[in-house]
Amino acid sequence: MSRTTVAQHLARRGVDVSRGMKPADVAQAIDRYAEGWSSARIGAELGFDNKTIIAALRKHGVVIRPRVA
Template identity: 45%
Template sequence: MSRTTVREHLRKRGIRVRSAKPMTEAQKKLAKQMYEAGEPSTAIGEKLGFCHHTILRTLRNQTLTKVVSLSP
């Protein structure tokens, strides 16, 4: 069972779950480099200690931020 599923089950039962520590800028940069080199998000997550959903969300947010910042 994934961490996300476990957290959702706990939340539904009213059990408070603390938030995970956020990724540092260095970790975000490393994740992006690893992803661009062809590593899957699951492997990147395991190496950096984050869920693959976190890796994908971070990569997506980095891309969106760059696109938005380039807009006039």
């Protein structure tokens, strides 16, 4: 069975199979980043890649801190 077919069966049964960040995930990421968490740590906590976290933060107007060497 293809991945698409499985996703369609799950969707018909009300299972959310989307892999993007939900608004609640973004809000949590913004809060944690404001608390000083690194994007890598936030990603590990929420189950997303570091780049996904940074992109979501930027999209929502969060100023990204410079990297710590």
